[in-house]
Structures are given as C-alpha cells and as structure tokens.
Amino acid sequence: MNGYNDEKRQLDDDAFGAKGSIVSAFDAFPKSKPQYVTRTTAGGKWTVFVTLIAFILFWSEASRWWRGSESHTFAVEKGVSHSLDINLDIVVKMKCQDIHINVQDAAGDRILAASKLHRDPTVWQHWVDNKGIHKLGRDAQGKVVTGEDYLQGHDEGFGEEHVHDIVALGRKRAKWARTPRLWGATPDSCRVFGSLELNKVQGDFHITAKGHGYMEFGQHLDHSAFNFSHIISELSYGPFLPSLVNPLDQTVNLATANFHKFQYFISVVPTVYSVSGGQSIVTNQYAVTEQSQEVTERIIPGIFVKYDIEPILLNIVEERDSFLLFLIKVVNVISGALVAGHWGYRISDWCQDVWGKRRRRAGGPSEGMLGGGKGGEGHDE
Secondary structure, eight states: HHHHHHHTTSSGGGGGGOOOOOOGGSSSSSSOOOOOGGOHHHEEEHHHHHHHHHHHHHHHHHHHHHHEEEEEEEOOOOOOOOEEEEEEEESSSGGGGGGGEEEETTTEEEEEEGGTSSSEEOOOOGOOOOSSSOOOBBTTSSSOOOSTTTTTSSSSSSTTOOOOHHHHTTTTTOOOOOOOOOTOOOEOOOOOOEEEEEESSEEEEEEETTTTTSSSSOOOOGGOOOOOEEEEEEEEESSTTSSSOTTTEEEEEOOOSSSSEEEEEEEEEEEOOOOOOOOEEEEEEEEEEEEEOOOOOSSSOEEEEEEEESSSSEEEHHHHHHHHHHHHHHHHHHHHHHHHHHHHHHHHHHHHHHHHHHHHHOOOOOSSSOOOSGGGGOOOO
C-alpha cells in the first residue's frame, strides 16, 4: 500500500489537463497534451485531401460571389421618349460618291443620313480576306482592331457575362475607330460610320445607288458599278456602347449579282442594365431576321434595314450578397469540409482496424502468455 501511495504521489497531475476556474468546466473544446497526440501518415493524407477540397469549395464560393447573379424581367415601358439614336459602322464595296444613305420613318420624315454620317474611302481587302472573313485583328470582344480603338489601354472591355462591367464602362465616352490608311492603294469601298438621332417610331434605313430609289436630277449610276457587298462592324440603337455585342456585329454579306437586295428586319427592345449599387445605363437590344436575294432591274437593289420599337422593357439586374453573408457561407463551407473529413478519417481508420483483425484471425490461433502448447493447454507438475 505504501508503494501504491508513493507511486500515486509521483503522478503528474498536469498530464491530465490544466487546472482552471469554474468556467473551464464548461469548455466544449477539450485539449490534449502534445505528448498524448500521435501523428500518422494516414492522418496527414486526409489533412492534405481535406485542405484541397476546402480550397476548391472556397474558390468556387468566392467566384460565385464575385460574379453575382443576374435576373431578367420584362415590363411595359412606362417612360415616353421621342428620339432614338442609331449607331452604324458599315463598309460597302462601292465608292462613296456612288451611294445614297437615307432614313424614312413612319412619321413621314425623311432624313438625309449621308450628311450626318462620316464617309471614308477604303480598300475592301483591308477588312476581309479572299474567303470573306475579317482580315484585321479582333480584340477580346470580337471588334476589328484598326490601330486606335475606343478602349485603347483597357484589357477587359464590357463582357456580356458581367453587368457591372457594362455599367462601369458604359458611363465612359466611346470613340469611333480610325479607318485604316490607304498607303497608296486605290479605294474601291466606302466606310460609313457615325450616330444618327431619329424619331422613336418604326422606320427604314437604307443604302442605295445614286439615281435609284429617289428621283435625282442628272444623276444615274451605271448598273455595272452596283456591288452591295458589305461588312457591318457596328449596328446598335441607343447610346454608343461599341463593346456591347449585337446580333449584326461582324456580319459579312457578299452580293452575287449587280442587282442584289439585302433586307434586315429588326425588333428593338429597350433594355436597362442595373447593379445593386444603384447605377444603371439605358440602352437597346434587338432581334434580327435577314433576307437576301437577287432581284430584277424593276426592283431597287441595296441594303435595307427595317426596324420597329417593341413596347416592352427588359430589366437586367445584377445582385450580389453582402460581404458578411459571403463570410458566413465561406465558414459554413469550410466547416462542412472539415467535419466531413474528420468523419471520413474516423470511418477509414475503423475499417482498417476491422480489416486487420480479420486478417489476423484468418492467419490461425496465436499463443498467449498464459496458454502453452497447442490449443492453449497447460501442464501440471
């Protein structure tokens, strides 16, 4: 008994945990001494695996929070506006002095668009190759790069997947790109570009040859000079937002005959892009249907764009959770990964123990300290 008492007095009470106040009795996170913790190879592998999974989940959650979520709703357009801008950048394979550009709307107004748009002589081969594909380089948004762009020095552009990019860059003033230099080449095409303010009603924008379509004194272009092959680099309605991709951007249409008629039927839908901070821009989107065919000499050839304004409004709103809610989601994701990893390690360790015991049993009976001989039989003297 004395030896037992001596041994008891020699036990280290600190090895069983530190003594604390009454509050420490409610500790839900008990700790163990480092000398009682064993680090194993299996535990290290599980730690690396759980850390990797937690990082992937965190990155996914952070990316989702950064992108935000978009909602699309339709409503009847309540506001009343009387004007609508049309932005055009088109190359026609005819000389500038040989084409007419006009707008006729449902209100009966005829606008001589040629006097309000810029017309630059250019070379067709500067814009397309022999296969009818854009020859000049394109930027990230698919726009033709001519040397001095409206987003020079900016790498991101709008990007249709990020409404906040559209709103942020849409508030900056955009510029039209310069026409490529001729470098001594003879111009065979005409680049028409600029913005027009029109009545916000149904209308028809068309490009025809001089002396055809409108009665003009003393002017009549020879039919052999007709070639309405064209490249549409920009056709949009509303504020000039060149990086906002539209259906007809980068369109190449080739005429197969002198008398060829191209028709585009456009339905314009007013659109509002908004972000959670309250900023927004008002613009327009459109759907288009194309018809192209050779015509007889009794029909006026050319490029005709017929547009109509829809009485609905499309609202595209980007919403993003608050930073506090984002942190709560991250904590939940990482905590779930840690708990799942802990239980995975416990289950795998238990399975390993069970498998080890079965293998030892399958190997045959083993002799213990008290059992001697076969079958564990003892010997009496």
